[in-house]
Amino acid sequence: MSVKVAEEWLNICGGCECSLLDVGEPLLDILSKVEFVHMPVLMDHKYLGQTGEGMKVEVPEADVGLISGGIRTEEDREIAKEMRAKCKVIVAVGSCACFGGVPALANMFLKDEIFEKVYRETKSTVPGEYPCEEVPEWTDRVYALDEVIKVDVQVPGCPPPPSLIVEALTSILENKPFKLEEKAVCEDCPLKREKKAIASIKRPLDKYWPSKDGRCLLELGYLCLGPATRSGCRGDREAPRCIAGGFPCRGCFGPIRKGANLMVDMMGALATIGLNIRSIPDRLATFNRFLGAHNRLRPRRRV
Ligand code: SF4
Ligand code: SF4
Numbered sequence: 001m002s003v004k005v006a007e008e009w010l011n012i013c014g015g016c017e018c019s020l021l022d023v024g025e026p027l028l029d030i031l032s033k034v035e036f037v038h039m040p041v042l043m044d045h046k047y048l049g050q051t052g053e054g055m056k057v058e059v060p061e062a063d064v065g066l067i068s069g070g071i072r073t074e075e076d077r078e079i080a081k082e083m084r085a086k087c088k089v090i091v092a093v094g095s096c097a098c099f100g101g102v103p104a105l106a107n108m109f110l111k112d113e114i115f116e117k118v119y120r121e122t123k124s125t126v127p128g129e130y131p132c133e134e135v136p137e138w139t140d141r142v143y144a145l146d147e148v149i150k151v152d153v154q155v156p157g158c159p160p161p162p163s164l165i166v167e168a169l170t171s172i173l174e175n176k177p178f179k180l181e182e183k184a185v186c187e188d189c190p191l192k193r194e195k196k197a198i199a200s201i202k203r204p205l206d207k208y209w210p211s212k213d214g215r216c217l218l219e220l221g222y223l224c225l226g227p228a229t230r231s232g233c234r235g236d237r238e239a240p241r242c243i244a245g246g247f248p249c250r251g252c253f254g255p256i257r258k259g260a261n262l263m264v265d266m267m268g269a270l271a272t273i274g275l276n277i278r279s280i281p282d283r284l285a286t287f288n289r290f291l292g293a294h295n296r297l298r299p300r301r302r303v
């Protein structure tokens with residue numbers, strides 16, 4: 001008998017779904033064992049019944065529920081709760097679901113500040129009213145999934161590598177525990193750290209990364225969060241995903257251990273090369289780029 005899988009996307013960009021659909025050949029092995037009963041990115045599904053007659057959001061029952069995205073609207077909250085009620089196991093897919101992700105940078109601002117900026121102040125906008133009809137109401141801030149419903153398995157990454165999604169799904173199908181690595185991205189990185197002091201951090205695109213000489217990007221002056229970020233994105237590449245592309249790690253896998261503070265852990269790494277964390281511009285957002293839920297980022301000023 002096949003395992004029923006439901007997939008939902010909440011406050012997302014769609015990248016996690018691309019990762020899911022990019023699983024490739026391993027998906028063929030899994031497909032014979034699973035039946036997708038709900039997946040809005042691929043299948044039409046009317047939450048309120050075929051003619052909109054329902055009064056409450058409904059999704060089909062499933063053994064496994066994959067959810068990407070955090071909670072930004074009351075509709076997201078309702079769908080997340082319905083998924084929890086209908087699925088035996090809930091998997092948070094991607095950094096938005098696990099930590100709030102990039103959308104949770106908005107937690108640094110009040111809702112009215114955001115609406116004012118987006119609908120009235122930007123140069124390309126004709127100032128107008130805030131949309132309020134037939135759009136879901138915003139929650140007071142962006143929440144990670146586990147702040148709203150119980151989450152059984154987390155698969156971080158922005159987006160998570162397809163291989164990690166397969167590993168998580170396979171573990172669930174085989175009734176085995178799925179465990180994330182508890183080591184830093186640096187431990188998977190072939191670039192050399194010499195702990196030599198540097199004077200300052202360069203802007204990310206100051207020049208093309210001279211990665212061919214094998215020197216650590218952080219020690220070349222490019223802010224790399226590898227020392228404080230959980231490994232797991234490398235897969236079968238020679239280096240972690242961003243490093244392989246010539247870019248420093250931005251921390252999308254979150255802290256190395258659950259409950260750790262990536263910014264605090266980076267303080268130590270920066271100290272080894274003679275840098276004070278206070279010299280990093282906009283450091284709260286920089287170190288919490290993917291981690292703004294769980295009250296890590298809050299409005300800077302209140303009205
Ligand atoms: S984790 Fe990244 S790829 Fe996935 S929905 Fe969020 S922003 Fe998009
Ligand atoms: S800081 Fe970045 S570039 Fe340097 S070793 Fe760690 S992951 Fe590699």
Ligand code: SF4
Nearest residue numbers: 233242249250251252
């Ligand atoms: S190198 Fe860092 S930012 Fe890039 S995919 Fe890996 S964990 Fe995410």
